[in-house]
Amino acid sequence: MSTAEVRAFWQGLGLPGLIDVHTHFMPKNVLDKVWAYFDAAGPLTGRPWPITYRQEEAERVALLREFGVRAFTSMLYPHRPGMAVWLNAWAAGFAARTPDCLHTATFFPEPGAAGYVAQALQDGARVFKAHLQVGGYDPDDPLLEEVWGLLAESGTPVVTHCGSGPVPGKHTGPGPIGAVLGRHPELRLVVAHMGLPEYGDFLDLAERHRHVRLDTTMAFTAFTERDAPFPPAELPRLRALQGRILLGTDYPNIPYPYAEALHALAALGLGDDWLRAVCHHNAADLFGLPGS
Incomplete structure (x- = not known):
């Protein structure tokens, strides 16, 4: 599937382009380890997972631009204490040299987390990533209480892998993150992957909390x-939540072409207005981007 096919998709909807809230850019040594994990069909995947876009960083950025992606993220995440600060430093540098990247940061439950999250916000971070499955931590950990408070108070979105796919984790599912939302109802939580496989539970969460959104990353694809x-x-609930569903893809770590994710959304049959909102307008509103 060609670049022209991706461009034809959004042009046919009358959009100025796409906004993808779930793309991965990270230090090369970290990304190499991620790709090696997928190549080995690791225990969280358990099936062949060929990386479709295994180019160098500059080529991957250029390809997103050729697709017509107007803004994207550099989702990255620590799996142990002591990683988040240097990941955030790398992400700040990446955002500085990549102006169409929404400056992304991350955190881990550890002493000092609130301090470096505050610093990341001061440095211009516009979105955070939390991966409860890979990180293996409880979002309700007391070491994160001030972090969630800072993110809620600042209105900064946090894309969170909190669903139990592809395999359950000790702290995945709607319960742990729901406890956080109970204390921080203003938190702009973006549930990654539509919360799969607990789709209904996370739709419930979105219906109960007006600031909860869901991203489409890998959902609905074959x-x-x-x-x-x-x-x-x-599907009717998905239609009703039109204003709170965001396009995400997991680019470049996807085992199929980028256009396939877009066609999967269209195949839901929820209409062009829904597609326009999901593929561009909702994220433009969330991040204050022009053309919403």
Whole structure:
């Protein structure tokens, strides 16, 4: 599937381009380890996962621009204490040299987390990533209480892998992150991957909390539908939440072409207005980007 196919998709909707809230850029040594994990069909995947866009960093950025992606993120995440500060330093440098990247940061439950999150916000971070499955931590950890407070108070979105796909983690599912939302209802939580496979539970969470959003990363594609199909009975709720669904793809770490994610959204049959909101307008509103 060509670049022209991606461009034809958004041009056909009358959009100025796409906004992708879930793309991965990270230090090369970290990304190499991520790719090696996928190559080995690690225990969290358990199936072949060929990386479609295994180019050098500059080529991957250029390709997003050729696709017509107007803004994107550099989702990165620590799996142990002591990583977040240097990941945030790398991400700040990447955002500085990549103006169409929404400056991304991360955190881990550790002493000092609130301090470096505050510093990242001061340095211009516009979105954070939290990966409860890979990090293996409880979002309700007391060491993160001040972090969630800072993010809620500043209105900074945090894209969070809190669903139990592809395999459950000790702290995944709607319960742990729901406890955080109970104390921080103003938190702009973006549930990654539509919360798969607990789609209905995370739609419930979005209906209860007006600032909760969900991103479409890998959901609805043939690759995901094989093991975690989206329940057709939930489509009316997906339509009703039109203003709080955001395009995400997991680029470049996807086992199919970028256009496939877009066609999977169109195949839901929720209409062009829904697609325009999901693929551009909702994220433009969330991040204060022009053309919303």
